[in-house]
Amino acid sequence: MSDTTLQTFEADVIEMSRQVPVLVDFWAPWCGPCRTLGPMLEKLEHEAAGKWKLVKINVDEHQPLAAHFGVRSIPHVIAFVDGKPVDQFVGVLPESGLREFLARVTPAPSALALRQARELAADGQREAALAAFQAALALDPGADAARIEYAGFLLDGNAIAEAEAEFGMLSARAPQQDGYDALRTRLQTVREASALPDASVLSARVAADPGDLAARLDLARQHIAHHDYEAALEQLLAIVRADRAYEDGVARKTMLAVFDLMADRPDAVSRWRRQLSTALN
Numbered sequence: 001m002s003d004t005t006l007q008t009f010e011a012d013v014i015e016m017s018r019q020v021p022v023l024v025d026f027w028a029p030w031c032g033p034c035r036t037l038g039p040m041l042e043k044l045e046h047e048a049a050g051k052w053k054l055v056k057i058n059v060d061e062h063q064p065l066a067a068h069f070g071v072r073s074i075p076h077v078i079a080f081v082d083g084k085p086v087d088q089f090v091g092v093l094p095e096s097g098l099r100e101f102l103a104r105v106t107p108a109p110s111a112l113a114l115r116q117a118r119e120l121a122a123d124g125q126r127e128a129a130l131a132a133f134q135a136a137l138a139l140d141p142g143a144d145a146a147r148i149e150y151a152g153f154l155l156d157g158n159a160i161a162e163a164e165a166e167f168g169m170l171s172a173r174a175p176q177q178d179g180y181d182a183l184r185t186r187l188q189t190v191r192e193a194s195a196l197p198d199a200s201v202l203s204a205r206v207a208a209d210p211g212d213l214a215a216r217l218d219l220a221r222q223h224i225a226h227h228d229y230e231a232a233l234e235q236l237l238a239i240v241r242a243d244r245a246y247e248d249g250v251a252r253k254t255m256l257a258v259f260d261l262m263a264d265r266p267d268a269v270s271r272w273r274r275q276l277s278t279a280l281n
Contacts, residue, residue, distance in 0.1 A: 001042050001054045006065055012055050017080035021052040021105050026069070026076040028060050033092045034075045040095060041077070044102065052106050079105040110140035114149070121153055129153065144174040148183050155186055163187060182260030185224065192218075193225035206235070213239050213246050220254065229262050233272050240279045252276065 004012040004024075013022050025041055027034035038056070045054040059066040059074060069078060069085070078088040079101070087105050107115070117132035133150040137143065147166055154163035167187055174180050196202070202219035205212055216235040223232035236258070239251035255276055259269045 001045055001056060004055050004057060006062060009065060013080055014083045016053055016055075018083055020050065021107070022080045023052060023054050023102075023105075024069075024078045024080065025054060025056045026059050026066055026071045026074050026078075027056060028058060028074055031074050037075045037077075037092045040098060044095075044098060048102075048106075051112075052102065077101075081105060081107075108140070110136045110143060110146070113139060114143075114146050117150075117153075126157060142171060144170050144177050145179070148174065148177055148179045151183055152179070152186070155183075155190065160187075160190055179260060181257045182263075185254060185257035186261065189221040189224040192221050196222055199223070199226075210238070211242065213242060217247070217250065220251075224254075224258065224261075229258050230268065230272075233258055237272070237275055237279060240276065244280060252280070 002012060013024055016022050023041065023045075025034075025038065027038060041054050045052065057065055059071060069076075073090050075092065076088065076090045078085050080086065087101065089101060093101065113132050113136035117129050117136060120126075120129035120132055130153075133146070133153060136146050137150060140146065147170055151163045151166040154160075154166065164187060167183065170180075196218050197205075199219060199222040202215050202222060205215040206219060209215070216239050220232040220235035220239075223229070223235065233255060236251040236255045239246055240255070244252060255272070259273065262269050
């Protein structure tokens with residue numbers, strides 16, 4: 001438990017909540033219910049052993065903070081996760097109610113392991129990230145979203161057989177998950193790329209005959225396999241413009257999957273979506 005001020009709120013609450021949930025308790029010394037709730041929250045924070053943090057704000061001393069968050073009656077508790085307020089309550093809850101509130105705002109152990117895996121992967125610590133992904137899935141084997149993410153991580157490391165195995169373990173509900181189509185496309189193109197002619201050979205075929213849609217499609221698959229997504233979209237869009245029904249609309253469908261692969265580049269995706277829309281209309 002710690003106190004915060006207007007000057008330290010950003011670090012104590014906003015930044016800290018990007019690591020673990022933070023409960024902000026707005027209270028005052030003269031408030032009887034606050035003296036009941038405060039010790040209960042402190043007890044639960046001690047039990048949690050770092051899974052979430054409690055921060056207290058004396059409204060008498062920090063009126064601007066109380067006003068900013070619309071605090072009109074105390075005690076008033078607001079939960080912050082990933083830098084944003086996600087839930088709140090006013091008054092005193094029984095301990096069972098506090099535990100239910102905490103269960104809503106505190107990530108499950110599997111979610112914490114998945115977050116750690118993402119951070120480690122972004123930091124280039126692949127071995128540690130691999131262990132964290134596996135820990136997340138051991139805690140929640142039915143988490144299709146986590147398994148899709150893990151399979152993508154394996155593909156990034158060229159562990160194709162392992163990624164295929166993880167894809168095969170997805171449930172029947174997995175196609176409704178974000179990233180499923182993108183993963184399927186990546187796996188398909190990686191499998192096919194080894195059997196396709198080299199990209200330079202395919203480029204020469206397209207240059208010699210721009211109407212060779214099969215060569216364009218194979219070239220797009222080579223580009224996808226090598227993460228050159230905009231080059232792939234260029235070939236796929238050319239197919240749509242030439243024959244949108246080619247191989248049951250495969251170019252349009254593949255473009256949509258590539259958009260998912262480029263989710264971290266929204267401006268580029270918007271630009272290519274507009275071009276696809278123009279080609280279809």
